Amino acid sequence: MEIIHKPVLAKECVDLLMSRPDGVYFDGTLGFGGHTSLILSRLDANGVHIATDVDEKAFNYCRERFSEEKRIRLYNFNFDHIGIISKLESVSGFSGIFADLGVSSFQLDNTESGFTYRENSPLDLRMDKNLKLTASDLLNSFDESEIARILFELGEEKNSRKIAAEIVQIRRVKPFRESADLVDVIKRLTPPNYVIKSLSRVFMALRIYLNDELGKLEKFLQHSVDLLEKGGRLVVLTYHSLEDRIVKDVMKYETVSCVCPRDFPICKCGKQVRLKILTKKPVLPGEDEIRINRRARSAKLRAAEKIV
Ligand SMILES: C[S@@+](CC[C@H](N)C(=O)[O-])C[C@H]1O[C@@H](n2cnc3c(N)ncnc32)[C@H](O)[C@@H]1O
Numbered sequence: 001m002e003i004i005h006k007p008v009l010a011k012e013c014v015d016l017l018m019s020r021p022d023g024v025y026f027d028g029t030l031g032f033g034g035h036t037s038l039i040l041s042r043l044d045a046n047g048v049h050i051a052t053d054v055d056e057k058a059f060n061y062c063r064e065r066f067s068e069e070k071r072i073r074l075y076n077f078n079f080d081h082i083g084i085i086s087k088l089e090s091v092s093g094f095s096g097i098f099a100d101l102g103v104s105s106f107q108l109d110n111t112e113s114g115f116t117y118r119e120n121s122p123l124d125l126r127m128d129k130n131l132k133l134t135a136s137d138l139l140n141s142f143d144e145s146e147i148a149r150i151l152f153e154l155g156e157e158k159n160s161r162k163i164a165a166e167i168v169q170i171r172r173v174k175p176f177r178e179s180a181d182l183v184d185v186i187k188r189l190t191p192p193n194y195v196i197k198s199l200s201r202v203f204m205a206l207r208i209y210l211n212d213e214l215g216k217l218e219k220f221l222q223h224s225v226d227l228l229e230k231g232g233r234l235v236v237l238t239y240h241s242l243e244d245r246i247v248k249d250v251m252k253y254e255t256v257s258c259v260c261p262r263d264f265p266i267c268k269c270g271k272q273v274r275l276k277i278l279t280k281k282p283v284l285p286g287e288d289e290i291r292i293n294r295r296a297r298s299a300k301l302r303a304a305e306k307i308v
Pocket of ligand 1: 007028030031035036053054077078079100101102104127216217
């Protein structure tokens with residue numbers, strides 16, 4: 001299989017992530033191994049790299065790609081199972097934990113993956129094919145108001161109510177089965193100049209909902225802070241404002257020493273400051289990178305270091 005995913009901000013991510021070459025590192029979003037291969041290139045013989053991807057195709061691809069590599073351990077788990085993985089690998093603390101969220105260019109462009117709207121494919125959108133609910137199940141069974149809410153809150157789609165109403169009308173006659181069924185609805189309701197934007201927003205919103213991407217991210221970040229060793233780094237690349245908000249909030253919360261109500265005369269919460277932020281503002285890709293990799297245009301990179 002040809003690799004068609006270019007890692008975003010690769011050098012910047014790995015520079016922030018790795019403070020020692022003999023550490024234990026974790027990549028929660030292995031994908032096609034772009035960031036992982038750079039991490040491996042900076043590890044010495046004592047270093048260990050553990051990486052996981054919930055997508056079976058990405059996992060199988062990397063198993064092949066890194067089959068000769070002794071320092072790597074690969075999993076086909078959701079990254080919110082980082083705690084279980086650390087136990088399986090007897091890791092007491094990670095030197096660096098990394099995630100590059102969302103889906104890869106391969107998943108987006110490959111019809112079999114069921115993520116694309118560019119060519120007709122089954123309306124699926126699950127990264128983990130063991131999940132029960134597919135995008136077509138959702139469109140064929142959810143209430144109109146719930147569909148509208150998902151499209152608006154997770155995709156910032158302004159036409160969400162109109163699209164949801166039309167979906168509910170159409171499914172009475174013909175259930176949604178393929179991406180073209182949904183593409184037709186959006187094309188009909190959207191001015192030509194906005195069709196592509198609207199399609200990406202709607203497909204992204206459904207994908208985020210079906211895979212519980214925001215819930216999994218929050219859980220992963222909270223476990224990650226617990227699992228870093230002192231001096232260990234947490235580095236996260238996001239492509240969506242809600243994801244970035246979660247990363248920013250979790251990191252910020254870990255830099256605060258007290259969360260007692262303002263009117264408490266003395267601190268009762270006993271909260272500990274566990275992180276120091278390394279990126280006061282998120283690191284963004286430059287024009288050169290965006291020119292050769294369109295996916296990079298919405299990327300934001302945040303990093304923090306564990307101090308206790
Ligand atoms: C942007 S791609 C990562 C690309 C990778 N950094 C590279 O350079 O090849 C995101 C990958 O993370 C996986 N993924 C997304 N959410 C995940 C989760 N909660 N747990 C595990 N893998 C996840 C997707 O299946 C996809 O392969």
